[in-house]
Amino acid sequence: MKPLIVVAIFMILSLSSIEAKVYGRCEFARELANLGVPRHQIPTWTCIAQRESNYDTAARNWGSGDHGILQISQLFWCNVDGGPGKGCNAQCSQFRNNNIVDDVRCAQKIFDEHTRISGDGFNAWTTYRFCRGDNNRYVAGCF
Template sequence: MKFAVVASILLTAASINLGEAKIFGKCEFANTIRGLGFPEGEISTWVCIANYESHYDTNALNTQTGDHGIFQISQIYWCSTSGSPGGGCNARCSDFHDDDISNDATCVRIIFNEHQQISGNGFNAWTTYTAYCTGDTSSWLNGC
């Protein structure tokens, strides 16, 4: 009986978390980050990065690297896995797993700006950029 109650609670908690997460469509994601103030010239590159990082899934978690959310923000440097905000973005990593990506976007701009100062290219913070998203990424907005 206890197992059934615990299992029921866990399933309910899991479904609540899944209800808050979202998998964006490519064009929906592009329009969302455009609305969040991302520069127009960067939109297609961010669409490419989010595709390879998370497949536009706000609940994405890389358990090997500790990267979170649609942009795969690192818990090593940028957010905290404890109950309190922390890291370079002064955020909880769990906050990057819901359908509101405005806080993700704020953190991504911090990461981008820091890497812009370090390397001259803020996109270098994402390994998928170098592997898949350099050069002309305009085709990522086809159909949008």
């Protein structure tokens, strides 16, 4: 019986890693551009992704309840209890797979909401304090 449990756990972990992806810096920046993110924002988003998750789509912060490459908060933006919900009408697990389209769309929604509230949408991410100013080094040689 124990070998079956070990095999089952291994298969679950293998499937999880197949669904996740660690982006390269330029690969992430180019994907943002392909998704229509304004070009002037891409360096800052790339900095935030590096600082939040090291470009890992499977990243999860158990302490804060943040999920995915851009660390979307389960407090306000996604639901961990099964169904879609909260601000981005999504399950948090959706932000931990290799498809970052929903992550980027939710991040843009968060950005817009925080722009309305504070004047700077990037303030929603605590790592933004490290990403203020010129972030062009994060996209150097990418385009």
